[in-house]
Amino acid sequence: MAKNKRLAAARATVDSTKFYGLDEAISLVKGNAKAKFDETVEISLNLGIDPRHADQMVRGLISLPNGTGKTLRVGVFARGPKAEEAKAAGADVVGADDLMEKVQAGEIDFDRCIATPDMMALVGRLGKILGPRGLMPNPKLGTVTMDVKGAVTAAKSGQVEYRAEKAGIVHAGVGKASFGADKLAENIRALVDAVQKARPAGAKGTYLKKVALSSTMGPGVSVDTSSFSA
Numbered sequence: 001m002a003k004n005k006r007l008a009a010a011r012a013t014v015d016s017t018k019f020y021g022l023d024e025a026i027s028l029v030k031g032n033a034k035a036k037f038d039e040t041v042e043i044s045l046n047l048g049i050d051p052r053h054a055d056q057m058v059r060g061l062i063s064l065p066n067g068t069g070k071t072l073r074v075g076v077f078a079r080g081p082k083a084e085e086a087k088a089a090g091a092d093v094v095g096a097d098d099l100m101e102k103v104q105a106g107e108i109d110f111d112r113c114i115a116t117p118d119m120m121a122l123v124g125r126l127g128k129i130l131g132p133r134g135l136m137p138n139p140k141l142g143t144v145t146m147d148v149k150g151a152v153t154a155a156k157s158g159q160v161e162y163r164a165e166k167a168g169i170v171h172a173g174v175g176k177a178s179f180g181a182d183k184l185a186e187n188i189r190a191l192v193d194a195v196q197k198a199r200p201a202g203a204k205g206t207y208l209k210k211v212a213l214s215s216t217m218g219p220g221v222s223v224d225t226s227s228f229s230a
């Protein structure tokens with residue numbers, strides 16, 4: 001009951017018909033993040049694309065300037081010196097055939113998956129497991145690489161993957177409610193800029209259609225897309 005009252009009170013502070021400037025939207029989201037834990041601030045971008053078409057897919061990685069406030073668990077498929085390099089860089093799970101067997105058994109103890117190119121024949125067998133979870137290593141995202149140290153370090157330092165879902169919506173965490181408003185704004189602008197630069201050639205008409213911010217337990221706040229004009 002207390003939770004419902006808190007959410008109702010939070011919703012009362014937001015005009016659902018209004019599009020707020022970015023700074024005001026951040027202020028509302030931070031003010032309504034009153035859970036007993038440090039809530040994640042999340043962004044939703046509704047894009048004018050149809051991801052069912054290969055030429056309209058939007059996906060990429062970006063290192064947010066102020067991190068996410070969350071430490072990702074990183075799994076690495078590698079052997080020999082590259083496996084040791086991954087461990088030294090701070091990877092949480094490192095292996096080859098043994099790691100494949102764990103994943104096949106349902107033990108997926110990582111949020112980001114990296115692989116050296118020579119391991120992709122093995123990792124490819126896990127496509128039906130890793131793919132739907134958004135964990136399949138991809139050369140275009142820099143998660144199939146010989147620079148294991150760089151990839152692990154980037155993932156640990158606040159790198160965010162963005163990916164358009166079937167409805168053309170990108171969801172991503174952009175920090176914690178405890179972050180200063182300026183740091184959240186910087187992270188949000190960096191992510192939106194990256195998504196705008198990733199506009200596919202096949203996208204026609206208005207690309208950035210709607211933007212909304214929320215905290216984990218708070219109501220959504222619509223943001224005026226002109227806040228992100230060049």
